[in-house]
Structure formats: structure tokens, C-alpha cells
Amino acid sequence: MATLPGEALRLEPQAAVAEPFLPLPHVAIRPARGWIPLNLSELWQYRELLVFLIWRDIKVRYKQTVLGAAWAVLQPVFSMVVFSLFFGRLAKVPSDGIPYPVFAYCALLPWQLFAYALNESSNSVVANERLITRVYFPRLVIPIAGVLAGLVDFAIAFVVLIFLMLGYGIIPTATVATLPLFVLLAILTALAVGLWLSALNVQYRDVRYTIGFLTQIWLFLSPVAYPSSLVPARWRPLYGLNPMAGVVEGFRWALIGKTPAPGAMLGVSVIVVLLLLVGGLYYFRRMEKTFADVI
Amino acid sequence: MSDLAIRCEGLAKQYRIGNHETYRSLRETLTEALSTPIRRVRAALQGDRGSHGPPTIWALKDVSFDVKRGEVVGIIGRNGAGKSTLLKILSRITWPTRGSADIHGRVGSLLEVGTGFHPELTGRENVYLNGAILGMKKAEIARKFDEIVAFAELEKFIDTPVKRYSSGMYMRLAFAVAAHMENEILFVDEVLAVGDTAFQKKCLGKMDEVAKHGRTVLFVSHNMLVLQKLCTAGIVLDAGTVVSTGTIGSCVRFYSQLLESRPGADAACADDGSIAIKAVRVLDAEGRPIDNWQYGSPLIVEVDTLLHLPCQRLAVDITFYTGDGQRLFGLQSDSMGTRTGYEPGFHTIRFEIENPGFTVAEMYFDVGLRTSVVGYDAMLPCAGYLILQHAPMHAHNLNLITPSASAVWSQLGQGG
Numbered sequence: 001m002a003t004l005p006g007e008a009l010r011l012e013p014q015a016a017v018a019e020p021f022l023p024l025p026h027v028a029i030r031p032a033r034g035w036i037p038l039n040l041s042e043l044w045q046y047r048e049l050l051v052f053l054i055w056r057d058i059k060v061r062y063k064q065t066v067l068g069a070a071w072a073v074l075q076p077v078f079s080m081v082v083f084s085l086f087f088g089r090l091a092k093v094p095s096d097g098i099p100y101p102v103f104a105y106c107a108l109l110p111w112q113l114f115a116y117a118l119n120e121s122s123n124s125v126v127a128n129e130r131l132i133t134r135v136y137f138p139r140l141v142i143p144i145a146g147v148l149a150g151l152v153d154f155a156i157a158f159v160v161l162i163f164l165m166l167g168y169g170i171i172p173t174a175t176v177a178t179l180p181l182f183v184l185l186a187i188l189t190a191l192a193v194g195l196w197l198s199a200l201n202v203q204y205r206d207v208r209y210t211i212g213f214l215t216q217i218w219l220f221l222s223p224v225a226y227p228s229s230l231v232p233a234r235w236r237p238l239y240g241l242n243p244m245a246g247v248v249e250g251f252r253w254a255l256i257g258k259t260p261a262p263g264a265m266l267g268v269s270v271i272v273v274l275l276l277l278v279g280g281l282y283y284f285r286r287m288e289k290t291f292a293d294v295i
Numbered sequence: 296m297s298d299l300a301i302r303c304e305g306l307a308k309q310y311r312i313g314n315h316e317t318y319r320s321l322r323e324t325l326t327e328a329l330s331t332p333i334r335r336v337r338a339a340l341q342g343d344r345g346s347h348g349p350p351t352i353w354a355l356k357d358v359s360f361d362v363k364r365g366e367v368v369g370i371i372g373r374n375g376a377g378k379s380t381l382l383k384i385l386s387r388i389t390w391p392t393r394g395s396a397d398i399h400g401r402v403g404s405l406l407e408v409g410t411g412f413h414p415e416l417t418g419r420e421n422v423y424l425n426g427a428i429l430g431m432k433k434a435e436i437a438r439k440f441d442e443i444v445a446f447a448e449l450e451k452f453i454d455t456p457v458k459r460y461s462s463g464m465y466m467r468l469a470f471a472v473a474a475h476m477e478n479e480i481l482f483v484d485e486v487l488a489v490g491d492t493a494f495q496k497k498c499l500g501k502m503d504e505v506a507k508h509g510r511t512v513l514f515v516s517h518n519m520l521v522l523q524k525l526c527t528a529g530i531v532l533d534a535g536t537v538v539s540t541g542t543i544g545s546c547v548r549f550y551s552q553l554l555e556s557r558p559g560a561d562a563a564c565a566d567d568g569s570i571a572i573k574a575v576r577v578l579d580a581e582g583r584p585i586d587n588w589q590y591g592s593p594l595i596v597e598v599d600t601l602l603h604l605p606c607q608r609l610a611v612d613i614t615f616y617t618g619d620g621q622r623l624f625g626l627q628s629d630s631m632g633t634r635t636g637y638e639p640g641f642h643t644i645r646f647e648i649e650n651p652g653f654t655v656a657e658m659y660f661d662v663g664l665r666t667s668v669v670g671y672d673a674m675l676p677c678a679g680y681l682i683l684q685h686a687p688m689h690a691h692n693l694n695l696i697t698p699s700a701s702a703v704w705s706q707l708g709q710g711g
Contacts, residue, residue, distance in 0.1 A: 024479060029387060029396040052427040056413060063415045134410040135428055136387040136402075292389045293310065 121194025
């Protein structure tokens with residue numbers, strides 16, 4: 001893992017370097033007022049930088065920690081053990097007929113992906129102050145890189161889940177094919193909230209201190225330690241206003257297939273995420289013109 | 296499309312000053328949000344509008360110029376003249392408040408060497424990372440990798456984490472990456488003074504090569520010799536406006552005259568007078584004001600500043616130049632000991648320079664005041680002062696000058 005992109009990934013062939021006959025790109029610099037367009041095509045042009053920033057975050061984290069990649073496994077496993085002991089054994093929280101450790105771990109995976117991605121993206125702009133005040137690139141690259149870096153930990157922790165399910169003799173059904181969609185939804189949820197928080201964080205450093213608190217509360221508002229079937233059926237679409245409810249229940253449904261499909265609740269979650277995401281993108285773009293001056 | 300590479304029309308950049316502009320707490324914003332409407336109503340009733348906005352500084356006012364393709368243009372000016380702000384706007388790091396600029400070609404900015412270098416990563420890894428940050432394609436970096444490493448003379452250490460590099464090695468590698476950018480347009484901000492003398496020569500050679508390859512370069516430097524060697528044209532900025540353009544020779548001459556004209560007190564003052572440099576004194580060891588400085592004796596420079604607002608951060612920069620405008624050395628008070636939180640009132644900073652080994656007959660210095668202006672980067676236009684000294688005229692080696700200096704702040708009562 002985390003080899004040098006120059007060696008490991010070949011995104012494109014060494015084609016056409018600096019053709020003299022192409023029309024030169026034109027950059028128009030104008031004062032910016034109000035809302036500015038997202039310019040996603042430019043973001044795509046900078047995809048290599050995105051890959052490099054993700055790679056840097058992962059590489060540095062593993063170099064600076066003694067246990068390295070083991071952290072990716074230790075955190076969800078320990079949480080699972082503690083949850084199983086206190087919620088599963090002692091509090092006898094129902095788990096929809098699934099062995100509680102599998103029930104909890106299935107939910108902890110997307111939860112930790114979300115919590116990590118949210119934390120990284122929210123702090124990303126402030127953490128990359130040097131880059132922002134010295135070099136031009138689409139600023140959106142930074143929170144996106146922060147979110148995507150969490151996928152590596154997720155992939156490692158996922159291996160444990162496979163062994164855990166095998167150990168309990170649980171074989172996934174065909175619904176497992178939908179799992180990538182729920183991973184995507186978890187990522188987008190983190191990005192949607194992360195965009196708002198990272199831009200706010202530049203202006204108000206209070207945000208940094210809110211994130212830990214926010215994720216803690218959010219954990220208990222999401223069906224990680226308990227099933228969403230505890231919530232009365234008619235309230236469930238409302239429960240879906242918390243997008244992580246849709247993600248977590250979706251995960252259990254996709255992986256184990258025993259729980260009911262999270263229909264209306266999931267629909268609400270998707271709509272909430274899309275609204276937050278589009279709003280977040282525009283808000284971030286609006287605020288980014290002041291980043292270099294304020295940070 | 297003509298052979299125009301860069302056109303700026305009426306570029307202006309306004310920074311806001313004052314504590315509340317740097318990252319503020321939510322509480323401040325909330326209380327402000329509640330009190331603002333009341334204040335607005337009161338202001339409207341009293342008939343004065345708009346004067347209660349936050350105090351501002353124009354770092355650039357109405358800058359217009361054209362640069363043709365293939366021109367190498369030196370941007371000259373005193374500390375705080377707006378050179379860096381101009382490059383930041385053209386590099387799209389910050390937005391202009393007014394005006395427009397059009398750039399035709401891929402832009403590479405070099406406002407600092409080693410941006411994004413991470414100490415934990417190896418030299419090799421940092422080359423790739425830094426290259427990507429500077430806008431190079433991965434394939435392009437891979438193709439030039441050996442050349443970059445050879446230029447930096449770091450073949451043996453390329454797989455060592457950069458945190459184990461000496462600062463010279465670090466700067467060499469950083470410059471080497473930047474020097475291999477292939478963009479048609481380059482913005483370079485005083486980054487050549489890296490490494491030892493031999494490497495500096497090599498950097499200059501590389502810049503010279505770049506300049507001769509038909510690329511368009513905007514080059515900020517205080518080193519007039521280097522500018523005259525590399526550039527064909529020049530732009531002189533002063534207090535945020537273009538005061539002269541033309542050949543580099545004429546611009547350097549204009550700049551020398553500019554340095555000689557000694558502005559009076561209050562030369563440096565924000566638009567609304569909220570911060571100002573009130574006086575600059577050159578003293579000898581006994582505290583007597585001097586015009587002529589005796590070679591070998593310590594040099595004391597005191598700068599009086601006046602704040603009408605509380606400021607989180609305040610820093611004074613002094614840069615010394617030879618008579619022909621070459622930069623000798625600079626002192627920055629905030630890198631000589633940090634202190635934060637400045638009350639309104641007079642603040643005097645005293646620089647004591649112990650062993651200034653100047654070997655030039657004439658020199659100037661200019662003084663810049665930075666405050667906790669947004670970005671901590673905008674600077675007041677500053678005063679140029681002339682010192683004549685009696686010095687032995689030998690060994691014109693500017694690299695020998697490494698004076699030790701201290702800077703101490705003191706406050707004189709509560710002012711406005």
C-alpha cells in the first residue's frame with residue numbers, strides 16, 4: 001500500500017507533452033462577488049493532485065504511527081467488543097436476529113468511515129494553509145482528498161468483517177451487490193457536511209472543537225448500537241433525516257440481507273445528502289475566495 | 296490572439312485590518328450580528344453612512360500593464376509596495392477587489408520553494424508531491440526525475456526522509472523541482488537566495504536559461520544585479536501603484552532615486568490612519584541619533600508605530616540595501632521572538648544590530664509594518680532612509696553579512 005504514485009499508478013500514457021500548436025489556455029482574473037460556478041471540469045483536470053494528496057495523507061499517517069495500519073482494525077474491533085459487552089450482553093439491546101458482534105461491526109464500519117472522513121475534511125482546509133496561501137488549484141480538491149483518504153482504513157477493517165461473518169456462518173445474499181452504493185452514500189454524507197464545516201472552520205476556529213462533540217452525538221442518533229426497528233415504523237422516514245441512519249441500515253441489509261430493506265428511510269436520507277452536498281459545494285466555492293486572506 | 300501574455304487593467308486589492316478580521320470566534324460574530332442592525336439604525340439616524348466599516352488598506356490600487364510573450368519582467372519596489380500581492384492575484388491565490396487580468400498560457404507560480412514538502416516523506420516522494428502541487432503532470436515529473444535529482448546534487452540521499460536533510464539540501468531539492476516546471480508563464484517571488492553561493496550561481500544559471508527559452512517571466516526580487524542580468528523589462532511599484540515601466544535599466548535607476556527620496560514622518564499610514572509608522576530613528580550605542588554610522592559600531596534602529604485598534608499580531612520588517620539597490624539583509628521582528636496582543640497606542644520597536652559587517656559606502660533601508668491584517672501579509676508602504684557610513688571599501692562579498700540582531704517592543708501609554 002501507499003507506494004509512490006509515480007511508480008504504482010499509471011493514469012495516462014506519456015502522450016503529447018506541451019504541444020506548441022494548441023491554443024494557449026486563457027485565464028481571466030476578475031473580482032468575484034456572490035455565488036460562483038462550481039467548475040467541476042477543472043476539478044477533473046486536477047485529479048492527479050487529488051490522488052497525490054490522498055496518498056500523502058495516508059502515507060504520513062502510517063509513517064508517524066507505531067501501529068500503522070493496525071489502527072484501522074483495532075478501532076472498530078475494540079468498539080465492537082465494548083458494544084457487544086455492554087449493549088448486547090448487559091443491556092440486551094435487540095439486534096434483529098443477527099449475532100450482536102456482527103450486527104455492531106456491520107454498522108461500525110460505515111460509521112468509522114464517516115466519522116474519520118468528516119473529521120479529516122472538516123480540518124483539511126485549515127491544515128493545508130500553506131498550500132492555499134502559496135499555490136493555485138481548485139480548493140475543492142482539499143476536502144475531497146480528506147474524505148477519500150478514509151477509504152483505505154475502511155478497506156482494511158472490511159477484511160475483519162469477512163472473517164467475522166465466516167466465523168458466525170453468515171453468508172451474504174445477492175443484496176451484497178448494492179454495498180458500494182452505501183459506501184458511496186457514507187462518503188457523500190461526510191463530504192456534504194465536511195464542505196460546510198471546512199469552510200466555516202477557516203472563519204471560525206470554534207468548528208474544530210465542535211466536530212468531536214458532533215460525531216459523538218451523531219453516533220447515538222444513528223442505529224449503530226441498536227436497530228432502527230426500535231424506532232416506530234411511522235417515524236422511520238423522519239429518522240431518515242439523519243443520512244447515517246439510511247447508510248447504516250443499508251449496510252446491514254446489503255451485507256446480511258435479514259433485516260428489512262430500508263426503503264422510505266433511505267429515500268429521505270439520499271435526498272437530505274444531495275441537498276446538503278449541493279449546498280455545501282456552492283457554499284464552499286463562495287467562501288473559498290476569502291480563504292487565502294483569512295486563514 | 297496577439298503576442299500578449301499578460302494584461303492587467305486597473306487591478307486593486309483591499310485588505311481589511313484589525314483583530315476581528317482574522318479568524319474570529321463564533322461568539323464575536325453572534326454578538327456583532329445582534330448589535331450591527333442597532334448600530335446601522337443609529338448611524339442612519341445620525342446621518343453618517345458607511346464610515347463604520349472595518350478599516351482598510353489598499354495593497355494595490357489601479358495597477359495596469361501589459362507583458363508580451365517571451366518578456367522577462369522584473370517587478371521592483373520597496374517592502375509593502377504591493378509586489379507580492381500582485382503576484383498572488385496573478386497566481387489566483389487571492390482575488391482582486393477591482394480590475395481585471397488576462398493571462399494567456401499555462402501559469403506556474405513560485406512564491407516559495409518547497410510548498411507542500413512533508414518532513415516525513417523521502418526526497419523522492421517529495422519531488423512527486425511538490426511537482427503535483429506546482430501543477431506538473433505525473434508523467435512529466437517521472438520524465439524529469441533524474442534531471443531534478445542531479446540538479447539538486449542529492450542522488451545519494453533521495454530515499455532519505457527530508458526531515459534528516461540539512462536546510463541547504465532541503466532548499467536545493469525544492470528549487471530543483473520548481474526549476475523544472477515547463478509552463479509558458481512563470482511568476483517568481485524572490486526564491487533564488489537558497490543554498491550556498493555555488494548553488495545560488497547554479498540557480499541563476501537555470502533562471503537565465505528559462506528566461507532565454509521564450510517563456511514569459513514575472514520576477515520579484517530586491518537584488519538589482521540579478522534583475523538586470525535576467526530581465527529585459529521592468530515595472531516599479533510604489534504604495535500599490537505602478538510608478539515606472541520600461542527597460543530594466545531605466546527601472547532600476549528610477550528605483551534608486553525612489554529610495555533616495557526620504558519621505559517625512561507619517562509616510563506609512565493606513566487609509567484611515569488606524570495604523571501608522573510615526574517615526575524611524577537611527578541611533579548609536581549611546582542612544583544619540585546619527586546620520587553617519589561608524590563602521591564596526593553597533594547600529595540601533597527604533598521604529599515608532601501607532602495603533603488605533605487592538606492588533607493580535609504586529610511586526611516590523613527592516614530591509615537593508617546597498618546604494619545601487621541590492622538587498623543586503625532583512626530583519627523581521629516576528630521571527631526574532633513572538634509576542635501577540637497589542638493594545639491601541641504607541642508601540643516602539645528597537646532593533647539592535649550587533650555586528651553589521653557592511654562593506655559598502657552607502658546603504659539604505661526601508662521599514663515595513665505588518666499587522667494582523669487579514670492574511671497577515673498585507674503591509675504598509677514604508678519609509679526609505681539613507682545612511683552614509685565610513686567603511687573600508689574592500690571585499691564586496693555580500694554573503695559575508697550575517698549580523699546578529701535583537702528586537703524588543705515597548706509601549707508608550709494608551710493612545711487613540
